[in-house]
Amino acid sequence: MNKILIANRGEISVRVIRACRDMGIATAAVYSECDRAALHVRLADEAWPIGPSAPRESYLRIDTIIDAARKAGADAVHPGYGFLAENADFAAACRDAGLTFIGPSPDAITLMGSKTAARQAAIKAGVPVVPGTDEPLSDQATDEEVRRVAERIGYPLMLKAVAGGGGKGMRMVASAADLPGALRAARSEAQSAFGDGAVYLERRIMSPRHIEVQLLGDHHGTVLPFVERECSIQRRHQKVVEESPSLAVSPELRRRITTAAASVAKAVGYTSAGTIEFLLDEDGSFYFLEMNTRLQVEHPITEMVTGVDLVQWQIRIARGERLDLDPEALLNPKAHAIECRIYAEDPDNGFLPSPGRIQGLRVPQGPGVRDDSGAYEGGEVPIFYDPMISKLITWGDTRTHAMQRMRRALAEYQVRGIRTTIPFFQWILEDEDFKAARFDTGFIDRKLGKGPLRPIDASHQDLAAIAVAVHLFTTPAANGVAAPAASRWRDAGRTEALR
Amino acid sequence: MIFEIAVGDKLRTVGIVRKGGMLHVDLDGRTHIVDACRISDSVVSMLVQRGDGAAPSRSIDAAFASSQQPARRSLGEGGGDFDVHLDGRTIPVQIRPAGSFGRQNKAGTGAPTTGPQRVVAPMPGKVVRVLVKPGDEVKARQGLVVVEAMKMENELRAARDGRVRDVAVTEGQSVDAGAVLLIVE
Numbered sequence: 053m054n055k056i057l058i059a060n061r062g063e064i065s066v067r068v069i070r071a072c073r074d075m076g077i078a079t080a081a082v083y084s085e086c087d088r089a090a091l092h093v094r095l096a097d098e099a100w101p102i103g104p105s106a107p108r109e110s111y112l113r114i115d116t117i118i119d120a121a122r123k124a125g126a127d128a129v130h131p132g133y134g135f136l137a138e139n140a141d142f143a144a145a146c147r148d149a150g151l152t153f154i155g156p157s158p159d160a161i162t163l164m165g166s167k168t169a170a171r172q173a174a175i176k177a178g179v180p181v182v183p184g185t186d187e188p189l190s191d192q193a194t195d196e197e198v199r200r201v202a203e204r205i206g207y208p209l210m211l212k213a214v215a216g217g218g219g220k221g222m223r224m225v226a227s228a229a230d231l232p233g234a235l236r237a238a239r240s241e242a243q244s245a246f247g248d249g250a251v252y253l254e255r256r257i258m259s260p261r262h263i264e265v266q267l268l269g270d271h272h273g274t275v276l277p278f279v280e281r282e283c284s285i286q287r288r289h290q291k292v293v294e295e296s297p298s299l300a301v302s303p304e305l306r307r308r309i310t311t312a313a314a315s316v317a318k319a320v321g322y323t324s325a326g327t328i329e330f331l332l333d334e335d336g337s338f339y340f341l342e343m344n345t346r347l348q349v350e351h352p353i354t355e356m357v358t359g360v361d362l363v364q365w366q367i368r369i370a371r372g373e374r375l376d377l378d379p380e381a382l383l384n385p386k387a388h389a390i391e392c393r394i395y396a397e398d399p400d401n402g403f404l405p406s407p408g409r410i411q412g413l414r415v416p417q418g419p420g421v422r423d424d425s426g427a428y429e430g431g432e433v434p435i436f437y438d439p440m441i442s443k444l445i446t447w448g449d450t451r452t453h454a455m456q457r458m459r460r461a462l463a464e465y466q467v468r469g470i471r472t473t474i475p476f477f478q479w480i481l482e483d484e485d486f487k488a489a490r491f492d493t494g495f496i497d498r499k500l501g502k503g504p505l506r507p508i509d510a511s512h513q514d515l516a517a518i519a520v521a522v523h524l525f526t527t528p529a530a531n532g533v534a535a536p537a538a539s540r541w542r543d544a545g546r547t548e549a550l551r
Numbered sequence: 552m553i554f555e556i557a558v559g560d561k562l563r564t565v566g567i568v569r570k571g572g573m574l575h576v577d578l579d580g581r582t583h584i585v586d587a588c589r590i591s592d593s594v595v596s597m598l599v600q601r602g603d604g605a606a607p608s609r610s611i612d613a614a615f616a617s618s619q620q621p622a623r624r625s626l627g628e629g630g631g632d633f634d635v636h637l638d639g640r641t642i643p644v645q646i647r648p649a650g651s652f653g654r655q656n657k658a659g660t661g662a663p664t665t666g667p668q669r670v671v672a673p674m675p676g677k678v679v680r681v682l683v684k685p686g687d688e689v690k691a692r693q694g695l696v697v698v699e700a701m702k703m704e705n706e707l708r709a710a711r712d713g714r715v716r717d718v719a720v721t722e723g724q725s726v727d728a729g730a731v732l733l734i735v736e
Binding site: 396411468 | 552554556559561563565567574576578582585587589592593594595597598609611613614615616617627633634635636638639640641642643644646674675676698701704705706708732
């Protein structure tokens with residue numbers, strides 16, 4: 053394998069470029085119109101334009117991307133996550149074009165991509181699933197038919213998109229009265245997000261924790277599970293903070309849940325990196341939720357606690373190498389790691405997206421800190437894509453140590469000119485329940501809406517007022533962000549002085 | 552030189568003069584002596600000491616960005632002209648030459664607390680749902696319209712109680728940043 057085309061953008065594209073470079077493999081990036089100056093384009097060995105900014109016309113265009121790979125002379129394609137990463141047609145198109153797809157087989161993607169088929173696979177492997185419908189509810193099913201199915205499962209329940217992911221097309225239904233509205237909303241969201249309006253019902257586990265198991269499978273029949281990740285801190289069903297290991301998982305439970313995950317993957321002949329997600333109930337029972345047939349956003353925390361480079365292993369597996377990692381070591385974390393997903397969203401304003409130019413950037417550094425980012429000073433966060441700009445990962449000997457490092461790193465992290473979720477994470481890191489690892493997937497929803505996240509105290513307001521005055525007073529008239537304003541202030545100041 | 556600076560919900564009067572190598576900053580009647588060192592166009596390192604010398608000088612690294620928050624302004628919640636980044640915090644501030652704040656507010660160009668609210672699209676996107684119709688009574692924070700942008704659905708809410716006067720958009724419609732979606736009075 054000499055050259056890999058990365059069919060993605062942003063931080064994950066940068067992450068894959070780094071893995072390739074660590075292995076001495078050349079990289080080809082692809083970019084849409086608005087991404088010409090994006091970091092992944094600047095860092096890659098070469099870059100190929102693939103069309104207009106809208107994802108549908110560029111990063112989701114299988115034909116254009118295959119064409120770029122051919123022109124680049126790449127012998128493999130890494131899909132990253134999102135976009136075409138879980139698209140079986142794309143994996144098949146790569147194969148048909150003579151390109152190695154760095155991921156699982158098209159069949160595995162198809163099978164696990166259907167939430168209902170994946171449930172069947174888990175059941176066959178002897179792994180418990182959340183009680184619910186085994187078949188999708190057809191688009192034609194009437195409210196009355198759905199209501200009958202719902203009554204059999206019992207309220208409260210979850211409506212989920214068969215093709216789902218990322219919380220899209222998902223609705224909680226508390227009672228029969230909410231069902232018709234939730235059904236319409238879930239179907240329409242699923243239709244627009246996945247082009248498939250099919251949904252199914254699952255009983256709602258009341259206070260579950262989200263526990264997931266990273267796996268690697270090679271082409272020689274070996275499947276190895278890794279120590280679990282906990283991703284219970286979610287907002288609108290999107291993970292925002294992840295950690296590994298989970299304080300809720302004992303060594304004995306770890307043994308059982310990782311064995312269960314591996315048996316599902318083996319049952320479907322899974323290869324490459326994948327993740328099996330579980331709900332962990334308060335009583336310690338766990339249920340298969342779904343399998344993600346790709347590298348995950350939160351993969352770095354597993355890398356930091358096991359010392360394994362998952363992206364490099366994806367590439368090695370794709371080259372046909374044997375997994376020769378020590379299975380025991382993968383289940384014994386050497387550290388505790390936490391990840392915060394930094395989004396270009398304004399937490400003080402309903403998490404509205406905050407795209408725009410990054411006027412200034414200060415990235416945290418020092419021991420125990422990793423910043424996987426697609427951002428740079430002067431760069432634009434475009435409006436067309438997911439607003440995640442970077443992932444901040446910290447680790448330490450203990451969870452307490454990792455949390456303290458995260459607080460330190462968040463305080464060092466400055467992203468100026470746009471709003472980000474950094475203050476939101478500072479608020480989470482100060483929460484007593486978070487500190488004690490007392491949470492479930494409803495944590496954020498329960499805590500949010502109880503007043504402003506992190507009111508600015510009087511002493512910091514004083515310092516801000518002093519800083520602004522000093523800034524305006526000392527800014528040379530012709531430069532800096534405040535330049536036009538500063539001269540006006542200066543004029544006003546003169547007027548004031550003459551009075 | 553005198554500035555009026557709004558931080559949080561307070562309007563501060565800040566006077567500043569240079570004495571020797573130091574800046575003397577008078578904040579609401581209390582003097583701070585500041586050793587200011589400009590790091591770049593948008594970053595200043597300050598050693599701040601209270602004028603009475605009672606507290607040790609604090610090292611404050613302050614960085615500035617012009618604010619890009621049309622959504623905030625449109626919702627009538629008051630916008631910052633600057634974001635000040637210091638001590639791990641992001642603090643929005645508004646600056647006016649001394650005396651102009653009162654005039655601006657009287658003229659109604661500041662953050663309005665009365666009068667019609669124009670709810671505008673914070674960015675280009677697609678209207679997915681309109682949750683109210685003309686004539687509806689709405690409460691503060693009530694959802695009005697849902698706009699999809701950056702793959703997420705964003706609910707725009709009423710800044711305060713009122714009645715929906717006009718709804719200028721329909722579901723499915725694409726809108727540009729700044730487009731007026733509806734008016735609440």
